[in-house]
Amino acid sequence: MxxxxxxxxxxxxxxxxxxxxxxxxxxxxxxxxxxxxxxxRELEDIYVQRYWAITDELSPEARTAILLQRRLPATRRSSRDRQLMWRYLELCEDQADLRADGVFTRKTWRLWSPAIVAATTAQPYREVLDAVRARARREGDVREPLRRLRDAHDAAGLYDPARWSRRQPWSI
Structure with missing residues (x-):
C-alpha cells in the first residue's frame, strides 16, 4: 500500500x-x-541613423534636387554631395545584402525597398549610379558595382534579395 x-x-x-x-x-x-x-531592430536602427547622418550632410541644393528629381547643380558643394549620394547608394546595397542574408525582416524590407528603388531610378542618384557604373566599365572591372540595386530597379520594387538567397533563416 x-x-x-x-x-x-x-x-x-x-x-x-x-x-x-x-x-x-x-x-x-x-x-x-x-x-x-x-x-x-537595433541593427535596423543603426541603418536608419546612417541614412539620416548622410542626409543631414547634404547641401540644401542637393536636397532640393533630390525632392524635385533633378540633376545636381554645379556648385562648389556638388562634389561633396555626389560623395554623400554614393555613400547612400552603398548603404542601400548593404541593406540589400543583409536582407539576402536574412538579417532584415520582410516588414523592414517592404518599408525600405520603395525608397531604394526610387533612389536608383530618379535623379540625381541615377546620375551618380550611372557615373560609377560607367567608370567601372572603363576600368575593366568585371564586377558590377551595386548589383543588388540594379536588381531592385529591374524588378520595379518587387525584388526581395532574401527570395534569391540560398540562406533562408527560419525567423523571416
Missing part, C-alpha cells in the same frame, strides 16, 4: 518535472527569438 502510494507519487513527480522542463525549454526558445528580434 505504501509502496503503491510512493510509486504513484514518483510517477506524478516525473510527469511534473518533465512538464516543467518542457515549459522551461519553450521559454528559452521564446527568449532566444525575442533577443534575435531585438538585435535585428
Amino acid at each position: 505504501v509502496e503503491d502510494a510512493l510509486a504513484t507519487w514518483r510517477a506524478i513527480s516525473e510527469i511534473v518535472v518533465t512538464a516543467l522542463a518542457l515549459v522551461a525549454a519553450a521559454a528559452a526558445l521564446v527568449q532566444l527569438r525575442l533577443s534575435r528580434q531585438i538585435r535585428m
Whole structure:
C-alpha cells in the first residue's frame, strides 16, 4: 500500500518535472527569438541613423534636387554631395545584402525597398549610379558595382534579395 502510494507519487513527480522542463525549454526558445528580434531592430536602427547622418550632410541644393528629381547643380558643394549620394547608394546595397542574408525582416524590407528603388531610378542618384557604373566599365572591372540595386530597379520594387538567397533563416 505504501509502496503503491510512493510509486504513484514518483510517477506524478516525473510527469511534473518533465512538464516543467518542457515549459522551461519553450521559454528559452521564446527568449532566444525575442533577443534575435531585438538585435535585428537595433541593427535596423543603426541603418536608419546612417541614412539620416548622410542626409543631414547634404547641401540644401542637393536636397532640393533630390525632392524635385533633378540633376545636381554645379556648385562648389556638388562634389561633396555626389560623395554623400554614393555613400547612400552603398548603404542601400548593404541593406540589400543583409536582407539576402536574412538579417532584415520582410516588414523592414517592404518599408525600405520603395525608397531604394526610387533612389536608383530618379535623379540625381541615377546620375551618380550611372557615373560609377560607367567608370567601372572603363576600368575593366568585371564586377558590377551595386548589383543588388540594379536588381531592385529591374524588378520595379518587387525584388526581395532574401527570395534569391540560398540562406533562408527560419525567423523571416
